[in-house]
Amino acid sequence: MSILVVGSIALDTVKTPFGMAKDVLGGSATYFSVSASFFEPDVNLVAIVGDDFPAKYVNLLEGKGIDLKGMVTGKGKTFRWEGEYGWDFSNPRTIATRLNVLSRFNPAIPREYRNSEYVFLANIDPQIQKQVLNQMARPKLVACDTMNYWIENKRKDLVKLLKKVDIFLLNEAEAKELAGESSLVKAAKAILKFGPKRIIIKKGEHGSLLFSGNSVFSTPAYLMESIFDPTGAGDTFAGGLVGYLAACKTQNQAGLADRQANLRKAIVYGSVMATFAVEDFSLRRLASITRADIVRRFKQFRKLTHF
Amino acid sequence: MSILVVGSIALDTVKTPFGMAKDVLGGSATYFSVSASFFEPDVNLVAIVGDDFPAKYVNLLEGKGIDLKGMVTGKGKTFRWEGEYGWDFSNPRTIATRLNVLSRFNPAIPREYRNSEYVFLANIDPQIQKQVLNQMARPKLVACDTMNYWIENKRKDLVKLLKKVDIFLLNEAEAKELAGESSLVKAAKAILKFGPKRIIIKKGEHGSLLFSGNSVFSTPAYLMESIFDPTGAGDTFAGGLVGYLAACKTQNQAGLADRQANLRKAIVYGSVMATFAVEDFSLRRLASITRADIVRRFKQFRKLTHF
Numbered sequence A, B: 001m002s003i004l005v006v007g008s009i010a011l012d013t014v015k016t017p018f019g020m021a022k023d024v025l026g027g028s029a030t031y032f033s034v035s036a037s038f039f040e041p042d043v044n045l046v047a048i049v050g051d052d053f054p055a056k057y058v059n060l061l062e063g064k065g066i067d068l069k070g071m072v073t074g075k076g077k078t079f080r081w082e083g084e085y086g087w088d089f090s091n092p093r094t095i096a097t098r099l100n101v102l103s104r105f106n107p108a109i110p111r112e113y114r115n116s117e118y119v120f121l122a123n124i125d126p127q128i129q130k131q132v133l134n135q136m137a138r139p140k141l142v143a144c145d146t147m148n149y150w151i152e153n154k155r156k157d158l159v160k161l162l163k164k165v166d167i168f169l170l171n172e173a174e175a176k177e178l179a180g181e182s183s184l185v186k187a188a189k190a191i192l193k194f195g196p197k198r199i200i201i202k203k204g205e206h207g208s209l210l211f212s213g214n215s216v217f218s219t220p221a222y223l224m225e226s227i228f229d230p231t232g233a234g235d236t237f238a239g240g241l242v243g244y245l246a247a248c249k250t251q252n253q254a255g256l257a258d259r260q261a262n263l264r265k266a267i268v269y270g271s272v273m274a275t276f277a278v279e280d281f282s283l284r285r286l287a288s289i290t291r292a293d294i295v296r297r298f299k300q301f302r303k304l305t306h307f
Helices: A028-037 A055-063 A100-104 A126-135 A148-153 A155-162 A172-179 A184-193 A233-251 A259-277 A291-305 B028-037 B055-063 B100-104 B126-135 B148-153 B155-162 B172-179 B184-192 B233-251 B259-277 B291-305
Strands: A003-006 A010-016 A019-026 A043-049 A067-073 A080-084 A093-098 A118-121 A141-145 A167-171 A198-202 A208-212 A215-219 B003-006 B010-016 B019-026 B043-049 B067-073 B080-084 B093-098 B118-121 B141-145 B167-171 B198-202 B208-212 B215-219
Touching: A003 A028, A003 A126, A003 A233, A019 A028, A028 A043, A028 A055, A028 A233, A028 A259, A043 A100, A055 A067, A118 A126, A118 A233, A126 A155, A141 A233, A148 A155, A148 A172, A167 A172, A167 A233, A172 A184, A172 A198, A184 A198, A184 A208, A198 A233, A208 A259, A215 A259, A215 B291, A233 A259, A259 A291, A291 B215, B003 B028, B003 B126, B003 B233, B019 B028, B028 B043, B028 B055, B028 B233, B028 B259, B043 B100, B055 B067, B118 B126, B118 B233, B126 B155, B141 B233, B148 B155, B148 B172, B167 B172, B167 B233, B172 B184, B172 B198, B184 B198, B184 B208, B198 B233, B208 B259, B215 B259, B233 B259, B259 B291
Parallel strands: A003 A043, A003 A118, A010 A080, A043 A067, A118 A141, A141 A167, A167 A198, B003 B043, B003 B118, B010 B080, B043 B067, B118 B141, B141 B167, B167 B198
Antiparallel strands: A010 A019, A080 A093, A198 A208, A208 A215, B010 B019, B080 B093, B198 B208, B208 B215
């Protein structure tokens, strides 16, 4: 099954207690697509970069088999984000956000991409997310991310979009803010009423929760001795999740009896992928792993959690 | 297998966003023993109460089959704690702590209790915890709780005690403080070096972690729509944990091949018991449940977490 991701490509400057990296490859579409490429070879990327975007990063993405027909090069500089993490890795301090070419991002989906069955709408303006969906033929699964900025400034558009979403991903604070509820369970129930079929609430080092109808799945995070740089963890998680689901579908056109089981495994694969992303700056670690690394960590995850 | 708990019995005055309860039954030994009594009938309690301790609470404990030969009545008032929880239930604000008779607590273990195989040293001065152990014949399992106060003021005694402890229970902040480590995994490894065979780190609404040798078990918390009053959750957890382990041993004198499996189940039973404790003030809910309620919630827990 082919996957389409629409999101950002960035050059990140990141400072952590362990060091600093300047103008390194980042962005939601980047982390997502590299992560998904380990599960499903057919990943299509729509994003905008500036004319300063280094060829080595194009090579990195192409080396993962990611289709870049949808990557537009705009006049000007690539989107840049600069941030700093303290010892508490849950919240970075943003030093600078320079949208550059991203401010003119108005994604046109290439004709060849419009039949993509699995769609990931990374964290961008919900109005643009909707425009993307309008260009798609008939996706089997739409996953969607967001952030507090859109909850606060484009709430109506976001809520409207959710009716067309199969899996809505957001973090704990965003879920509580969107629902206006201090209890996470109540927040999830309220958001499900907006229309998304399922919600995944990402809790960082505390794991994640899946709410779908009356079923709930709760999983802790994989246990890590230390985190190096958490940038991109959420999008890498989404890449593993959607990638695994697309691969399940490819391998088994028929029965979906164990859809819930696949979904749970997909969440664990997403968590596993995120652990690789946070082990180094940028995609240094994530882009260098093998399928065997992933399977090994998935098995360790099961050993860590089952009783 | 018989269980011995040494700890406090209190009259708590608790305020939460949902209401207030005055001079209600509380204390570590109370929550622990009632929780353990659902698994193992032979629970022996050592604690001190004042001459104002209400007969109805004695009846409640005796009604659960808890042996109170070790419950001494001192001259003066029962230990009282007064606290308030805000919407963030993880940390209460202590309004008043009146030790009263507890300040003279110097537990003498009744001769009939000295052969108890399972011992829980609830959160008291580590010097007193050690005196208790010195009076015991040959316990099969010693579990021990503590708090930041002892880590800060009786660190040497605590660390010395840990060599004789099979399961050391503490929360996330306490683990980091005791080890002087900001990473929980590193903290756990450092504490294991002090000598306890296993550590359980309680993370409240985020679940718990078991570290033993090279094996780690991570479990999320049972998902609750709302918490009413978290007082006693930790001791109730310990009661389910030790109670289940003692019951395993009673039922299966022979093989211990699946010791790790039992330990994991014991942690889940502990978590399950804690969910009942937090559903109402004091022991109102915990004391009124049945075995069937526990088994039902254990099964839901498995459904919530397995993939």
